[in-house]
Amino acid sequence: MEIKIMKNILDRNQNKADEVRNLLAEKKVVMINLISSPGAGKTTLLEKTLGELTKKYRIAVIEGDITTDRDARRLQKFNIPIIVINTEGGCHLDSHSISKALGSFFLDELDVIFVENVGNLICPSQFDLGETFKLAIVSTTEGDDKPAKYPMLFREAKGVVLNKMDLISYTNFSLESFRKDLQMINPALPLLEISCTRGDGMNEWFEWISRQIES
């Protein structure tokens, strides 16, 4: 019985996601769905990325949070359109709330929309938002076993950002083991090793994400 209910919810989500995807294609807007555990550094990555990418793209942000507008407030300095979706306990964004949020933007005046999903390595990967692609963000302090233990996201993502490289030497994180697990799950998945605070790999990240936006 629960399986049937889940299928209905996912079907309704998929229909709306297809509608969103068609609209974005028509308007030539790239939408990127950022997914990670709580505290992997999605908002910090967005801060750094907006600082660079707003020089060449017209960008908006959709902030998914259970409660509070804390993340959105960290991005206010960029003077770009930001919509906060508070899920009030809900563990992921869905295509219906994204569709509503898009209604508040002037899509003809945008190139890119970043969606910061609710901090959760599981549920958000099961709900298509109509995004152009998903990005997985993990951090070295979470441990190297996350792809093996939470494989769904890593099968779906177009790239993996490994953040907090500045802290790796204080942990028992094995890059070799992490890369090997990723390889098993999704052999072609690009891996970007960065530190948002220290700056490691940020230029490579800006170049890579710009290529994805333009391709």
Add this chain to the structure above:
Amino acid sequence: MEIKIMKNILDRNQNKADEVRNLLAEKKVVMINLISSPGAGKTTLLEKTLGELTKKYRIAVIEGDITTDRDARRLQKFNIPIIVINTEGGCHLDSHSISKALGSFFLDELDVIFVENVGNLICPSQFDLGETFKLAIVSTTEGDDKPAKYPMLFREAKGVVLNKMDLISYTNFSLESFRKDLQMINPALPLLEISCTRGDGMNEWFEWISRQIES
């Protein structure tokens, strides 16, 4: 419609949770539900805790994971009963799977059951397993804003373990801000600041958890 479905699922979960709670009370077994983000250190905390507490209590473990038995294998050295529940994509444990797992233990020969829930700061806090109490585990590398952004767990928990104190000086984690947010959400909530790798606060943790088990 989705709200009604969710209510049905939660009602069915609650009935079974009540049954589990009654059974555990009758058998005088304390069941502790450990909840955190992926990578906050639940399994490492369990390793350290079993090393100490198996000296005085008869302990079993239920390991909740989406897939793999990696966490369970880390605990095999203790030679205690361990059941792995693979949720196959499910984002939390529920009382039905716990009830089945309890059927595999000899409850008359146990004092304590630790349940390591699926790594997720959201969904597990909404599903009563029939546990004696919930514990929230967070780590300094996740950032100090987790209680404010994910309040449900912190309202329900009997205590908060703040792990990875050895890494706090490499982050922008503010203990003052973290404590202030916790105070707003749940003023009486005990906070244990520890480092499983360096040993900070571990004796206080062993004493505190022993008191909870015996009370």
